[in-house]
Amino acid sequence: MDRVVKSVDKQAIAGAFGRAASKYDTVAKLQQQTGEYLMALAQVENIGMRVLDAGCGTGFFSARWKQQGKQVIALDLASGMLSHAKGQQVADYYLQGDIEHLGLADNSVDLCFSNLAVQWCNDLPCALREFYRVTRPGGLIVFSTLAQGSLNELEAAWERVDDYRHINQFLSLGTITQACQPYRYKVINREYHQHYSQLLPLLNSLKRIGATHLHHGRQQGLMTRKRLNILAEAYPRNNGNYPLSYQIAFGVIYCDK
Numbered sequence: 001m002d003r004v005v006k007s008v009d010k011q012a013i014a015g016a017f018g019r020a021a022s023k024y025d026t027v028a029k030l031q032q033q034t035g036e037y038l039m040a041l042a043q044v045e046n047i048g049m050r051v052l053d054a055g056c057g058t059g060f061f062s063a064r065w066k067q068q069g070k071q072v073i074a075l076d077l078a079s080g081m082l083s084h085a086k087g088q089q090v091a092d093y094y095l096q097g098d099i100e101h102l103g104l105a106d107n108s109v110d111l112c113f114s115n116l117a118v119q120w121c122n123d124l125p126c127a128l129r130e131f132y133r134v135t136r137p138g139g140l141i142v143f144s145t146l147a148q149g150s151l152n153e154l155e156a157a158w159e160r161v162d163d164y165r166h167i168n169q170f171l172s173l174g175t176i177t178q179a180c181q182p183y184r185y186k187v188i189n190r191e192y193h194q195h196y197s198q199l200l201p202l203l204n205s206l207k208r209i210g211a212t213h214l215h216h217g218r219q220q221g222l223m224t225r226k227r228l229n230i231l232a233e234a235y236p237r238n239n240g241n242y243p244l245s246y247q248i249a250f251g252v253i254y255c256d257k
């Protein structure tokens with residue numbers, strides 16, 4: 001059984017994402033794919049004007065909602081991400097804050113949109129309660145999150161190199177589904193695959209999107225040339241390439257309150 005409640009170092013997460021802000025959009029291809037799918041899920045419903053982009057990052061999707069004429073609140077934990085978003089004028093309001101304690105009034109938004117952010121929270125049920133609280137009756141919550149099985153090739157390779165944990169443990173699809181059960185919901189699971197011809201760009205892309213931050217403990221050992229070679233040897237290949245898989249859970253919650 002998963003531990004639903006984690007203990008994450010939010011300052012460290014905000015720092016890692018803040019540092020990633022300037023190059024984030026050029027490498028965040030997975031986020032862009034999942035975000036497009038999440039937008040499509042929301043657009044099936046007749047949503048209103050006020051959109052909260054919770055864990056907005058650079059505001060890539062805040063801008064997309066704004067282009068559609070919505071009034072957008074861009075919220076993120078990382079001041080670095082938020083100032084990048086502000087610089088691009090992606091939203092109408094900018095709020096530095098924590099998804100688990102939203103500084104917004106009850107029933108204040110029509111749509112709560114959160115793409116690949118809640119996996120960084122301590123407690124998924126708490127994050128969903130906050131989303132539900134701030135969304136008006138009849139409104140909609142859509143979120144995506146990394147699920148167990150993500151980055152499993154990299155995890156398997158590291159296991160053959162040393163005994164340290166290098167990859168975050170993500171919640172299982174069952175646990176994510178369970179967190180939605182207090183509400184009327186649907187959960188969709190999709191698999192995404194990336195392929196790299198070299199290992200270093202794969203590792204750098206994870207670093208640039210902030211995905212290497214560990215919830216518990218520190219990353220062990222410097223990445224020397226020798227270690228990189230050992231890891232590359234241990235990495236399962238596919239036609240000579242280094243595959244990287246992501247299991248993404250998409251949740252839709254209907255605010256029937």
Ligand SMILES: C[S@@+](CC[C@H](N)C(=O)[O-])C[C@H]1O[C@@H](n2cnc3c(N)ncnc32)[C@H](O)[C@@H]1O
Pocket residue numbers: 013014017018028031032035054055056057058059060061075076077078081097098099100114115116117120121209
């Ligand atoms: C992987 S990025 C996704 C950014 C954006 N949603 C996108 O689709 O490009 C995750 C973002 O969530 C933010 N984040 C992580 N934990 C958060 C929390 N508890 N509250 C608010 N934002 C958080 C990070 O600072 C980061 O900008």
